[in-house]
Amino acid sequence: MTVALVYHEDYLLHEHTPTHPERRERLTYTMDQLREEGVLKHPSVEVVEPERVDESEMSRVHTREYIEKLKHLSDEGEGALSADTHVSEHTWRSALLAAGGVVEAVERVLDGENDSSFVMSRPGGHHAFADSAHGFCFTNNTAVALRKAQEDHGVDRILLWDWDAHHFDGTQSIFYDDPSVLTMSTHQTGRTLFPGTGYSDEIGEGDGEGYNVNVPLMPKTGDDGYRQVVREVFEPIARQYDPDLIFVEAGQDNHFTDPITDLGVTAQGYVDLMDAAVETAAEVCDGRLVASLAGGYGIEGGLPYTNLGVIASLAGMDTSNVREPATYEPPSDGPSADRAVAKVKENLDDYWEF
Numbered sequence: 192m193t194v195a196l197v198y199h200e201d202y203l204l205h206e207h208t209p210t211h212p213e214r215r216e217r218l219t220y221t222m223d224q225l226r227e228e229g230v231l232k233h234p235s236v237e238v239v240e241p242e243r244v245d246e247s248e249m250s251r252v253h254t255r256e257y258i259e260k261l262k263h264l265s266d267e268g269e270g271a272l273s274a275d276t277h278v279s280e281h282t283w284r285s286a287l288l289a290a291g292g293v294v295e296a297v298e299r300v301l302d303g304e305n306d307s308s309f310v311m312s313r314p315g316g317h318h319a320f321a322d323s324a325h326g327f328c329f330t331n332n333t334a335v336a337l338r339k340a341q342e343d344h345g346v347d348r349i350l351l352w353d354w355d356a357h358h359f360d361g362t363q364s365i366f367y368d369d370p371s372v373l374t375m376s377t378h379q380t381g382r383t384l385f386p387g388t389g390y391s392d393e394i395g396e397g398d399g400e401g402y403n404v405n406v407p408l409m410p411k412t413g414d415d416g417y418r419q420v421v422r423e424v425f426e427p428i429a430r431q432y433d434p435d436l437i438f439v440e441a442g443q444d445n446h447f448t449d450p451i452t453d454l455g456v457t458a459q460g461y462v463d464l465m466d467a468a469v470e471t472a473a474e475v476c477d478g479r480l481v482a483s484l485a486g487g488y489g490i491e492g493g494l495p496y497t498n499l500g501v502i503a504s505l506a507g508m509d510t511s512n513v514r515e516p517a518t519y520e521p522p523s524d525g526p527s528a529d530r531a532v533a534k535v536k537e538n539l540d541d542y543w544e545f
């Protein structure tokens with residue numbers, strides 16, 4: 192069992208501003224931790240350096256006008272596409288490399304070179320729409336890679352689970368009318384967190400109706416609530432959809448130390464989530480599983496620990512000693528996921544058996 196760990200030093204070049212939550216230390220601290228724990232030299236882990244995609248790959252998903260705008264601002268060396276999404280001289284080339292990382296990860300699993308893969312890239316992509324950027328994201332790297340998998344490798348059905356704490360509004364919009372990519376998002380409810388979308392009645396449209404699953408969760412939902420969602424929503428839908436590939440957009444900002452969210456998941460909880468993805472992939476698609484780092488801003492807190500946990504899970508390593516960066520007592524009166532799960536079932540009752 193081998194996992195490709197896709198990483199490139201040039202992922203450190205792009206910077207919004209030095210104090211921005213999405214800064215280069217998100218990756219360097221994790222790489223230090225992986226090195227210290229011996230993960231980078233583990234026989235099950237293959238560190239892989241990706242290449243940039245061509246501009247033509249970006250246009251599988253993004254409009255010509257938007258690509259030109261992003262390139263132009265990057266050439267200028269500065270600019271802003273939204274209040275929280277800043278362009279530097281490195282942004283466009285970093286985006287090409289981030290998309291290249293996800294493409295490499297997907298192709299390695301499809302070609303059977305590795306059993307699974309994990310992409311440690313930035314900038315992220317799940318808030319990027321076909322024609323615009325926001326939420327720290329410029330290009331939808333996952334969508335670029337999944338379109339390539341379908342168009343160049345003949346993959347029919349892909350199940351994409353985005354477990355980032357923020358709703359995947361860009362990704363949802365790209366696949367909203369498309370049943371060939373079943374999109375599922377677990378996130379902190381939009382009433383309490385950016386971008387404010389992701390209600391359970393957003394179920395897709397046209398041919399894609401029933402193929403978009405939103406599970407908005409209350410703050411402090413915690414590990415038990417996530418396990419319930421896995422059991423009652425993710426697993427039954429995955430079995431019925433019968434995908435050729437499972438893709439996890441692995442946002443690590445559900446961890447209890449994250450400074451901008453409040454979901455109360457532990458590093459061990461993250462291990463459970465990835466274990467569930469591994470087991471489901473083994474059951475429905477010969478184990479073909481790709482994961483890609485999305486958010487996660489507890490740079491000196493949970494981020495290196497959650498990354499370590501999910502990579503260890505993918506590699507089939509012993510995860511019983513995955514540690515927490517701090518002690519955490521879940522609130523005794525914390526919310527359950529009962530209501531969120533019930534609403535999902537109600538909205539998707541015509542399409543899936545639960």
Ligand SMILES: [Zn+2]
Pocket residue numbers: 355356357442444485486487
């Ligand atoms: Zn996020």
